[in-house]
């Protein structure tokens with residue numbers, strides 16, 4: 489987990505055209521004219537003294553991941569105005585999402601991590617609903633072994649362990665084939681990880697043993713088609729984070745896959761008590777926001793998104809042309825966060841500032857800017873290259889106009905050594 493630090497002190501106003509659109513939507517629905525403060529709502533970041541930041545990092549959870557596009561914000565605001573029957577909303581949203589994402593069934597969870605827990609619980613309890621209340625500790629007699637490649641162990645697998653399973657690690661295909669027992673309940677795959685066993689082989693072996701396969705692709709859109717590629721490849725369960733590339737609510741996620749497993753996952757989810765998922769509540773605003781984010785995302789094109797991110801990167805690089813020794817490169821990570829990132833390499837001796845110094849001065853300036861946490865680090869996170877002598881700008885979460893602010897501030901920091 490990268491440490492982004494916090495900045496105290498004066499913060500500059502960070503205009504969000506989006507809030508204007510949201511206000512307009514409210515305004516239309518009111519009978520009487522309303523004052524701007526009522527329309528927009530109070531700015532609770534200002535009221536609480538929480539600095540707003542410019543996100544030049546990416547969809548990092550600690551940086552609140554993404555900003556919902558205006559139509560998604562408006563859909564959330566509208567959903568907040570009416571109670572509904574939660575079960576109706578969950579069922580209809582699931583059916584709609586499954587249709588749009590070309591899979592059998594879907595469930596909106598409170599995030600990809602929650603989907604990992606609910607999907608695992610589903611594999612353990614499918615066809616045996618009374619077992620739901622026994623997770624995570626009273627698993628005697630239940631299948632509780634999850635096979636995983638050693639290189640696919642990661643911080644998020646605690647969400648799977650929350651069901652009371654134990655992992656069986658394998659490295660080679662032969663080890664994988666020999667790992668199945670009558671207690672094997674699921675085979676887990678981390679989509680962005682490397683390993684000796686590829687996706688299709690992973691699925692084929694598991695299915696020969698009648699065991700379902702889960703693929704965690706939380707951070708792996710764009711490309712848009714990934715939203716159906718993995719379920720269509722044969723994974724029984726797939727998760728995507730709702731608040732990363734999809735730009736839905738940060739506390740939403742998708743669990744996609746087989747109808748019987750998705751139904752079993754709902755048994756372990758809020759609002760049911762005595763379940764591992766009761767604390768993973770998904771509110772109406774999140775469910776609607778998730779659906780609206782899917783509609784928004786499917787209305788984009790991969791080419792359009794890539795071109796826009798590339799334009800932002802080039803615009804920033806153009807501002808830095810006269811920084812001594814500076815070269816730029818546009819880098820697209822292979823699986824997770826597969827969008828153009830700007831890498832700026834230079835000689836820190838000539839410039840007299842290391843990439844970490846630059847990151848600090850942007851973090852501590854006004855407005856505060858967070859660069860990608862791979863900046864100045866040898867092992868880049870999330871598929872990024874070694875950036876010990878590089879600044880990494882994640883441009884895809886920038887709001888309109890912020891690329892120029894980042895460019896100006898980088899230029900100042902690099903030239904004022």
Ligand SMILES: *Cc1c(COP(=O)(O)O)cnc(C)c1O
Pocket residue numbers: 549598599600601602644704705706707728729730731738740741
């Ligand atoms: C971000 C992430 C998660 C968790 O997603 P949330 O929606 O924040 O719960 C799980 N797995 C991977 C690989 C991720 O990148």
